[in-house]
Amino acid sequence: MSIIREKGSKRKALGLIAYMVFVLLPIYWLLNMSFKTNEEILSGLTLWPNDFTFDNYITIFTDASWYMGYVNSMTYVAMNMVITLLVALPAAYAFSRYKFVGDKHLFFWLLSNRMAPPAVFLLPFFQLYSSVGLFDTHLAVALAHCLFSIPLAVWILEGFMSGVPREIDETAYIDGYSFSRFFITIFIPMIRSGIGVTAFFSFMFSWVELLLARTLTSVEAKPISAIMTRTVGATGIDWGVLAAAGVLTIIPGVLVIWFVRNHVAKGFALGRV
Amino acid sequence: MNKTPNNKAWWLVLPVFLLVAFSALIPLMTVVNYSVQDIFDQNTAYFVGIEWYQEILQDERLRESLFRQFGFSFAVLAIEIPLGIFVALTMPKQGWQASVSLILLALPLLIPWNVVGTIWQVFARGDIGLFGWGLNSLGVDYNYTANSVDAWLTVLLMDVWHWTSLVALLCYSGLRAIPEAYYQAAQIDRASSWSIFRYIQMPKLKGVLVIAVLLRFMDSFMIYTEPFVLTGGGPGSSTTFLSQTLAQMAIGQFDLGPAAAFSLIYFLIVLLLSWLFFTTITHMDKDKS
Numbered sequence: 001m002s003i004i005r006e007k008g009s010k011r012k013a014l015g016l017i018a019y020m021v022f023v024l025l026p027i028y029w030l031l032n033m034s035f036k037t038n039e040e041i042l043s044g045l046t047l048w049p050n051d052f053t054f055d056n057y058i059t060i061f062t063d064a065s066w067y068m069g070y071v072n073s074m075t076y077v078a079m080n081m082v083i084t085l086l087v088a089l090p091a092a093y094a095f096s097r098y099k100f101v102g103d104k105h106l107f108f109w110l111l112s113n114r115m116a117p118p119a120v121f122l123l124p125f126f127q128l129y130s131s132v133g134l135f136d137t138h139l140a141v142a143l144a145h146c147l148f149s150i151p152l153a154v155w156i157l158e159g160f161m162s163g164v165p166r167e168i169d170e171t172a173y174i175d176g177y178s179f180s181r182f183f184i185t186i187f188i189p190m191i192r193s194g195i196g197v198t199a200f201f202s203f204m205f206s207w208v209e210l211l212l213a214r215t216l217t218s219v220e221a222k223p224i225s226a227i228m229t230r231t232v233g234a235t236g237i238d239w240g241v242l243a244a245a246g247v248l249t250i251i252p253g254v255l256v257i258w259f260v261r262n263h264v265a266k267g268f269a270l271g272r273v
Numbered sequence: 274m275n276k277t278p279n280n281k282a283w284w285l286v287l288p289v290f291l292l293v294a295f296s297a298l299i300p301l302m303t304v305v306n307y308s309v310q311d312i313f314d315q316n317t318a319y320f321v322g323i324e325w326y327q328e329i330l331q332d333e334r335l336r337e338s339l340f341r342q343f344g345f346s347f348a349v350l351a352i353e354i355p356l357g358i359f360v361a362l363t364m365p366k367q368g369w370q371a372s373v374s375l376i377l378l379a380l381p382l383l384i385p386w387n388v389v390g391t392i393w394q395v396f397a398r399g400d401i402g403l404f405g406w407g408l409n410s411l412g413v414d415y416n417y418t419a420n421s422v423d424a425w426l427t428v429l430l431m432d433v434w435h436w437t438s439l440v441a442l443l444c445y446s447g448l449r450a451i452p453e454a455y456y457q458a459a460q461i462d463r464a465s466s467w468s469i470f471r472y473i474q475m476p477k478l479k480g481v482l483v484i485a486v487l488l489r490f491m492d493s494f495m496i497y498t499e500p501f502v503l504t505g506g507g508p509g510s511s512t513t514f515l516s517q518t519l520a521q522m523a524i525g526q527f528d529l530g531p532a533a534a535f536s537l538i539y540f541l542i543v544l545l546l547s548w549l550f551f552t553t554i555t556h557m558d559k560d561k562s
Binding site (some may be wrong): 029030112154243 | 276281383
């Protein structure tokens with residue numbers, strides 16, 4: 001019996017390893033290419049850079065029009081995260097604790113925005129943000145990304161908050177806490193893992209989105225993903241720099257995932273696992 | 274949990290409502306406005322009523338991309354859901370191996386979507402890409418920029434690479450919710466691994482699978498950036514999905530009226546699906562309590 005099981009688990013491990021190789025191969029190829037010169041990339045296939053070079057990264061870090069793309073992306077992602085958390089926390093509390101007129105409809109309407117195809121809204125978005133004078137600012141992108149990050153945040157937080165028993169609220173009120181004091185000093189610390197997950201998800205969805213970010217910016221707030229299209233020049237595509245820029249966009253995600261690795265799935269399930 | 278009725282709770286929700294309304298309602302009204310007018314330039318527009326709606330329902334190109342879209346979404350589901358379940362079943366349950374595989378799995382989900390397109394654009398090329406080169410040297414005639422079947426399969430493979438992790442992560446957390454005692458009982462009964470899967474794991478996975486199927490369906494239904502970068506919609510229009518057709522109409526050709534009208538139909542399809550999603554989940558929550 002145990003022999004059979006061991007065989008099964010070995011086969012299982014092999015299957016998993018095969019899938020992981022499938023996940024990592026394209027990323028490895030990008031990484032490999034980012035350390036090559038363009039001549040080497042185009043001259044033939046090498047599994048490891050023969051002529052190992054940091055030139056592609058140096059190009060990015062010394063050219064303001066390149067690295068400002070990262071700064072811009074980081075700026076609007078951070079703004080989006082702060083705005084989302086500030087407004088979603090009280091709203092999620094309201095949804096998890098109270099019944100009020102139109103609550104179900106409001107909840108569904110919020111959710112439907114998470115599902116709205118961005119291509120539908122491109123042109124109106126452009127016109128709206130131009131008319132209020134926000135076009136080409138970080139705030140415009142942050143606000144536009146709120147369209148899908150807020151519904152998601154409300155959902156995830158509501159899931160976490162519903163796990164906190166009501167009695168805690170009531171005890172705090174009996175002890176004479178005001179709502180804001182209770183909320184900040186007692187309630188928020190209790191759901192901090194939920195807040196972490198929410199922050200991670202609003203970071204992530206804002207970081208990976210390109211369509212809206214590109215439409216709402218031209219020069220000042222241009223995101224890195226839009227700048228990447230620049231590598232297509234008169235002499236063809238600058239593959240090395242393109243690969244290096246791609247690798248640099250992966251790094252922030254890898255850094256933050258470590259902190260929420262145990263809660264990722266719960267977040268993807270909108271707090272409902 | 275029983276909730277207290279309290280209409281003052283609206284004050285807590287108000288900021289969210291205003292922010293989302295600003296970014297959702299105003300653009301939506303603009304789209305509605307476009308869809309009933311013929312617009313020549315900024316100051317000249319004529320009210321045309323439902324003419325655009327009649328026109329787009331006859332439009333061959335839109336209908337084709339809608340069918341292509343449904344085909345793609347179903348192919349995505351048919352591959353990613355079983356593969357995701359399989360990966361979740363094979364993942365280690367604890368220890369550093371579990372952490373490492375969780376992080377590796379989440380990796381594709383954290384890459385900006387256009388970079389996903391770029392990665393595959395490079396990876397699948399016959400001259401400089403490992404995948405394309407490998408296939409060619411195995412004697413397979415593969416070229417995603419010229420052959421529309423290859424292009425379609427490459428987009429599909431890219432989506433599988435990008436999103437199967439989501440299904441796997443959801444299933445993994447569903448599996449973790451099964452108490453160890455169930456497995457011990459199964460071992461005493463000498464249950465085969467198939468019946469463990471069928472009678473213990475599958476029922477527990479149902480909930481997360483509903484979420485996974487609906488999320489994957491809706492997100493693949495809105496796919497835009499990745500195929501846009503990878504194939505640009507070509508060759509021909511073999512990988513031009515719905516969002517891209519719409520964006521081409523609205524921005525490329527400035528056919529605002531028809532694009533807006535079709536956007537609304539598109540939005541209604543998605544809305545219907547979201548409603549389905551929402552009611553399923555609320556029912557699940559009800560069953561739980």
